[in-house]
Amino acid sequence: MIIGVDIGTSLTKASLITRSGDSLLTATKESVVNQMPGGMVEQDFDDVLATVRYVVREVAASADDIEGIAITGQGDGLWLRDADGRPVRNPISWMDGRGSRIVSDWSRGGRDSVAHRVYRSTGSGIFPGCAAPLLKWMADHEPENLDRAAVAGYCVDAVVGALTGEITVDASDASLPFLNVRTREYSLDALEACGIGDYRRLLADPAPPGHVFRLSRSGADQLGLPIGTPLTAGPFDLPACAFGSGVTEPGDGTLVVGTTLGCEVLSDDPVIDPDGEPAGMWLATPHPDEYMRVMPAMVGTASIDWLMNLFGRRAWHVGELLDQSPPGANGVNALSFLSPSGERAPFVDPNARGQLSGLSLDTNPADIARALCEGIAFAARHCLEAGGLDGELSACGGGMKSAEWAQIFADVVGREIHLPIETGVGARGAAMAAWDALGDPVDRAEWKQRRRVFTPDPQRVEFYDRGYTGYREQLDSARALWSGR
Incomplete structure (x- = not known):
């Protein structure tokens, strides 16, 4: 068995995963996310590491035949460490907004802008x-702090460093925004375009595909496991969820309905359109000839949590509200861009903000909830189209616990959605990669069998096709307003 660990933004999970893909035991531990003025969001490295220690020890206590540990987790952000692997300052979260003004400046100038130059270099x-x-x-x-730092990395490699003593990074984490995913080498052009070429020294070279680490004495003491226990790192949570959900062939896609909305499509050819909108990302995967085209929208269950709090309800009530409002939400429409840092896919705009329209004195909470859920589903379709989806679509994440919302996604996208019955698909995807690295791959067809299928309703597909056209028109108008801020 493999212990799969998924270090989320606010929750760390560890699962004892069998070769058939079953999770026999799962432990969870919350971590602290510090929201500060000015859109700053940071975490405490020692707190995050403590959650890993706790969940691994919890599941390891019930197993005797652990083959290894597979770690995945949140990507992006900035986790600065010194040569001993200790944090130089608190890690900065991927949700952080302090760079919004910089991104706005870098986005000006059309094809000559910094954003376009980076996009043409790395996609x-x-x-x-x-x-x-x-x-x-x-x-x-x-x-x-940059002078004191030895490495500018991410969550997963920071934890791996504490457990193995090695400075490393997985190629999926390193992909955004400086890596040429074909060569797995950093683009100096991209670094220079951002004016930070001198800090190439802080970027660890990606570990080779299939690399296996070993627990150091310190790591073994922390986790209560033998010294030298095999450990694999990555891919980070988005591609790990794709593989754990059942993505196997180029063209297959996954919809991750979590705090944010991860829309991703597997590809064997990372084509960069030089005239395309500089958004999304190309990620390297554990397989050298496969790549993930990802559109990680900032909308997701956080928007629903916000709305339910306004209504004095709990998040799981959303299904009840969806049943109380018809498709189209009685004329209410929503743009769900509620993140303080704006949007990042399938377009980038730090000024993007949410909107509700079509309100009247007859509007009720169910209409608003349905409009917001439909708006997020329209955003998912927009991202999946931009990502090139043309194969099977799977899904995962907390938002898919609502069968009513899952059906909306299927009707809006117009495709069957395959939802794994097993939870913790990120840890499952990391465990898959671990068995590959250990030279004993699992039967992926067997892992795909246990999934629930949501089939689109033809009449609602036609209805939502018209709604999607209206959504895109409304979005175009909103983007013109945002650009004037």
Whole structure:
């Protein structure tokens, strides 16, 4: 068995995963997310590491035949560490908005803008919570911390460093925004375009595909496991969820309905359209000839949590509200861009903000809830189209616990949605990669069998096709307003 660990933004999970894909035991532990003025969002490294220790020990206590540990987790952000692997400052979360002004400046100038130059080099867009604007912000405001740092990494490699003593990074984490995913080498052009070429020294070279680490004495003591226990790192949570949900062939896609909305499509050819909108990302995967085209929208269950709080209800009530309002929400429409840092896919705009329209004195909470859920589903369709989906679509994430909302996604996208019965698909995807690295791959066809299917209703597909056209028109108008801020 493999212990799969998924280090989320606010919750760390560990599951004891069998070769058939079953999770025999799962432990969870919350971590602290510090929301500060000015859109700043940070975490405490020691707190995050403590959650990993707790959940691994919890599940390891019930198993005798652990083959290894597979770690995945949140991507992006900036986790600065010194040569001993200790944090130079608190890690900056991918949700952080302090780089919004930088991204706005980098987006001006059309094809000559910094954003376009980076996109043409790597195929990745730039958003406030990714490493590029955060490194630039640090250079402008905290250069002494960059001078003290030995590595500018991410959550997964920071934890791996604490458990193995090695400075490394998975290629999926390294992909955004500086990596040429074909060569798995950093683009100096992208770094220079952002004005941070001098900080190439802080970027660890990606570990080779299939690399296996070993627990150091310190790591073994922390987790209560033998020294030398195999450990694999990555891919980070978005591609891990794709593989754990059942993506196997180029063209297959996954919809991750979590705090944010991860829309991703597997590809064997990372084509960069030089005239395309500089958004989304191309990610390297554990397989050298496969790549993930990801459109990680900032909308998701956080929007629903916000709305339910306004209504004095709990998040799981959303299904009840959806049943109380018809498709089209009685004329109410929503743009669900509620993140303080704006949007990052399938377009980048730090000024993007949410909207509700079509309200009247007859509007009730159910109409608003349905409009918001439909708006998020329209955003998912927009992202999946931009990502090139043309195969099977799977889904996962907390938002898919609502069968009513899952059906809306199927009707809006117009495709069957395959939802794994097993939860913790990120840890499952990491475990798949671990068995590959250990030279004993699992039967992927067997893992795909246990999934629930949501089939689109033809009449609602036609109805939502018209609604999607209206959504895109409303979005175009809103983007014109945002650009005037």
